[in-house]
Every structure is written in C-alpha cells, then in structure tokens.
Amino acid sequence: MVDTGKRNIGAFTGLYPTPFVLCGTYDAEGRANLAALAWAGVCCSAPPALQISLRKSRHTYGSIVSRRAFTVNIPRADDARVADYCGLVSGRTHDKFAEAGLTPVRGEFADAPMVDEFPVCIECRLLHLLEIGSHDLFVGEILACWVRGSCLEPDGSVNPLRVSPIAFAPGDGRYYELGGSVGRAFDIGKSLIKAVEK
Amino acid sequence: MVDTGKRNIGAFTGLYPTPFVLCGTYDAEGRANLAALAWAGVCCSAPPALQISLRKSRHTYGSIVSRRAFTVNIPRADDARVADYCGLVSGRTHDKFAEAGLTPVRGEFADAPMVDEFPVCIECRLLHLLEIGSHDLFVGEILACWVRGSCLEPDGSVNPLRVSPIAFAPGDGRYYELGGSVGRAFDIGKSLIKAVEK
Numbered sequence: 001m002v003d004t005g006k007r008n009i010g011a012f013t014g015l016y017p018t019p020f021v022l023c024g025t026y027d028a029e030g031r032a033n034l035a036a037l038a039w040a041g042v043c044c045s046a047p048p049a050l051q052i053s054l055r056k057s058r059h060t061y062g063s064i065v066s067r068r069a070f071t072v073n074i075p076r077a078d079d080a081r082v083a084d085y086c087g088l089v090s091g092r093t094h095d096k097f098a099e100a101g102l103t104p105v106r107g108e109f110a111d112a113p114m115v116d117e118f119p120v121c122i123e124c125r126l127l128h129l130l131e132i133g134s135h136d137l138f139v140g141e142i143l144a145c146w147v148r149g150s151c152l153e154p155d156g157s158v159n160p161l162r163v164s165p166i167a168f169a170p171g172d173g174r175y176y177e178l179g180g181s182v183g184r185a186f187d188i189g190k191s192l193i194k195a196v197e198k
Numbered sequence: 199m200v201d202t203g204k205r206n207i208g209a210f211t212g213l214y215p216t217p218f219v220l221c222g223t224y225d226a227e228g229r230a231n232l233a234a235l236a237w238a239g240v241c242c243s244a245p246p247a248l249q250i251s252l253r254k255s256r257h258t259y260g261s262i263v264s265r266r267a268f269t270v271n272i273p274r275a276d277d278a279r280v281a282d283y284c285g286l287v288s289g290r291t292h293d294k295f296a297e298a299g300l301t302p303v304r305g306e307f308a309d310a311p312m313v314d315e316f317p318v319c320i321e322c323r324l325l326h327l328l329e330i331g332s333h334d335l336f337v338g339e340i341l342a343c344w345v346r347g348s349c350l351e352p353d354g355s356v357n358p359l360r361v362s363p364i365a366f367a368p369g370d371g372r373y374y375e376l377g378g379s380v381g382r383a384f385d386i387g388k389s390l391i392k393a394v395e396k
Contacts, residue, residue, distance in 0.1 A: 006319070007345055008348050010343065010347050012312060013247075013248065014345065017215050019381075022321070034213060039217060039242070041241075041249060044251060044335070047209070047331050049330055051249060051335065081381065121204070128330070132325070142210065145210040147207050147212065149203055150309065151221060158210075158370055160369075170240065172357065172358050175382075177253055177380050179374060179378075180374065181374050183373050184372050186375070188284065188373075189286050190286065192283040
C-alpha cells in the first residue's frame with residue numbers, strides 16, 4: 001500500500017456499490033419475465049422514484065414501453081445464483097421464473113410480476129424514458145414496496161441486513177453482500193459540526 | 199422469523215444498496231463544494247454515464263447547471279464521518295472541504311473539484327437534466343475515473359473491498375460497508391443453465 005497516488009483508469013463506470021436486482025415485466029404475450037441488472041438507483045423522493053437502465057436489445061425493454069410498468073425485485077445474497085441465471089438467458093426463449101424456481105405474483109398496482117421468494121419487491125409505473133446511448137434510462141414512480149415481515153423492525157422500518165441485498169462491483173465483476181454498519185446518516189457527522197464551531 | 203409473508207409499506211424508496219457519495223462542484227464564485235447524496239446509479243455503458251439526483255434547493259444544483267460538470271467521489275468506510283458532515287451543512291455558508299479536512303483537486307477533464315483523500319473520483323460532464331419532482335436527475339458522461347493505486351489489482355482492475363465504499367440504506371438511515379463476495383457475475387448462474395438443459 002505504498003502507492004497512494006491515483007491513476008486515471010479511463011472513462012469507467014466505477015461507482016460502488018451498485019444494486020443487483022431483477023426487473024419484472026409481462027411481455028407482449030403476457031409471459032412473466034425477469035431481467036437482471038445493476039444500472040439502477042433511486043432518483044426522487046416525492047414522488048418516490050427509481051431509475052433502471054437497459055439496452056434496447058433486451059426483451060424487457062419493449063415490455064416496459066408497452067405496459068408502462070415494471071417491478072424491481074431485490075434478491076438476498078443466498079439468491080445470487082438464481083438471480084445471476086436470469087442475466088445469462090433471454091426471456092424471448094426462456095421462462096426464467098420456472099427455470100430459476102421462482103414464483104411470479106401479479107402486482108397489485110402495476111401491470112408487472114413480482115418475485116414471491118425475494119424479500120423486497122417494488123411496483124413501478126413508467127414516468128420517463130430517457131435515451132442515453134447503449135442503455136436508456138427508465139424512471140419508475142414507486143407505487144408500492146412489499147417487504148417480507150421478517151425484514152421489518154417493530155416500528156415498520158426495513159432492516160437492511162435482514163434483507164441481505166446484493167451489491168455488484170463494476171470492473172471486479174463480483175457480487176457482494178452488505179457488511180456491518182459504519183454509522184447513522186445525518187448523525188455521525190454532527191461531532192464535526194461541534195468541532196468546526198469551536 | 200415465522201412471518202414470511204410480505205407487507206406493503208407504501209410508496210417507499212426501498213432499493214438496497216444505494217451508493218453514498220460526495221458530488222464535487224465549483225459554484226458561481228469558483229468555490230469548491232461537496233454535496234452528500236445517495237440517490238445515484240450507473241445508467242449507461244457507452245458512453246459510460248451515471249445519474250445523481252438533487253433537490254432544486256441545493257447549492258450544488260445551480261453549480262452543475264452553470265458549469266455543466268461535476269465529480270462523484272467515493273468515500274471509504276473510514277471517511278463516513280467527514281462525508282456525513284458534508285450532508286449536514288450547506289456550501290452557501292460553509293467551506294466543506296476545509297472544515298472536513300479534505301483537499302480539492304481540480305479535475306483534468308471536467309470543470310469540477312475532486313476529493314484527493316478518497317479512493318475513487320469520477321469526472322463527469324452534464325449530458326442530460328431530467329426534472330422529476332422533489333429531485334431532478336442529472337446524467338453525467340464519465341470522462342475519467344481516478345483510482346488510488348492501492349485499490350487496483352496488478353491487471354488494472356478495481357478491487358472494491360480495498361475501495362471500501364459506503365452503502366446507504368433507505369429507511370434504516372444507516373451507512374454500511376461491503377461484506378464478502380457471494381460469487382462472480384455472469385458466472386455463478388451457469389450451473390443452473392446446465393441443470394435446466396438436462
């Protein structure tokens with residue numbers, strides 16, 4: 001660790017961590033499908049919204065455009081193998097739900113299927129589609145967030161370690177689980193405010 | 199853990215994990231500033247691009263619009279306190295770099311400052327600004343990704359555990375570090391392909 005200088009590794013998508021999720025849709029034939037992706041993030045609080053980005057070539061792309069709906073389903077670290085499988089084959093020729101042993105549950109608010117086995121499933125309706133390049137960005141308004149009871153605290157908040165989500169690491173190409181907490185947001189920096197005000 | 203059913207906790211931004219980063223900008227007076235945020239994600243591979251989302255009220259919002267540039271700086275878990283501090287005060291009235299003990303380094307490709315002490319700094323030029331609601335979404339084309347030498351493998355790829363990034367957990371309101379790897383992307387699902395083909 002002697003070298004603490006930085007190197008420009010080029011125009012690289014080096015954002016850490018990115019969320020590894022499965023996007024659920026119904027296609028033109030009404031078949032439930034899942035797309036694995038990590039180009040995603042929250043993008044608004046009111047209305048609550050998230051973005052997912054997809055290549056035009058993906059089967060899911062047209063399904064979102066025509067149904068104007070999708071779900072975002074968060075696999076547990078223990079689901080990494082089946083979730084990864086959903087990124088290896090196409091919904092055009094594969095019934096990924098059946099092959100991965102997952103159960104589709106029709107959304108209550110959005111015209112898209114959720115993964116019954118996953119701890120968190122988010123229903124979205126399409127708000128915006130922004131063309132960027134290899135990938136286009138879909139903004140989905142969050143209509144509902146379904147959370148497994150065992151992942152909820154008594155006060156109704158989500159316990160992220162019980163969700164056990166998967167992070168994808170660009171470049172490294174590996175999935176990671178969450179480690180320990182390193183503090184509370186909008187809180188641990190307060191000690192520095194006091195130090196600065198002295 | 200008896201209850202394995204799901205509960206709809208409402209229109210909640212329950213995406214896990216989200217990346218906790220500092221956005222670097224120069225304001226109208228040329229002062230280097232940092233905005234803490236977790237509403238961010240990769241959104242395109244070619245051109246490489248990421249999105250960050252900000253409230254219109256934030257000082258950084260106008261800085262990005264006028265300079266058409268920003269940086270995304272990834273703090274280590276050990277930097278959680280100083281990074282959190284940057285989310286507690288405004289750049290209108292505070293020199294966050296100085297108060298947090300961070301060193302601004304002028305971007306080489308984008309008109310925005312980077313955090314010298316952080317392991318990964320990404321230079322972006324503004325490609326798109328999409329109005330959504332409480333937050334608007336900025337798409338930045340990635341022009342360079344600076345990585346500390348000690349975070350690079352001999353083959354030049356990034357070792358995410360050495361970066362030691364911070365995940366923010368919506369709802370829980372805590373920061374988390376990365377845990378162990380749970381497998382290789384586009385790889386660990388292959389065993390399921392073989393099982394399905396049998």
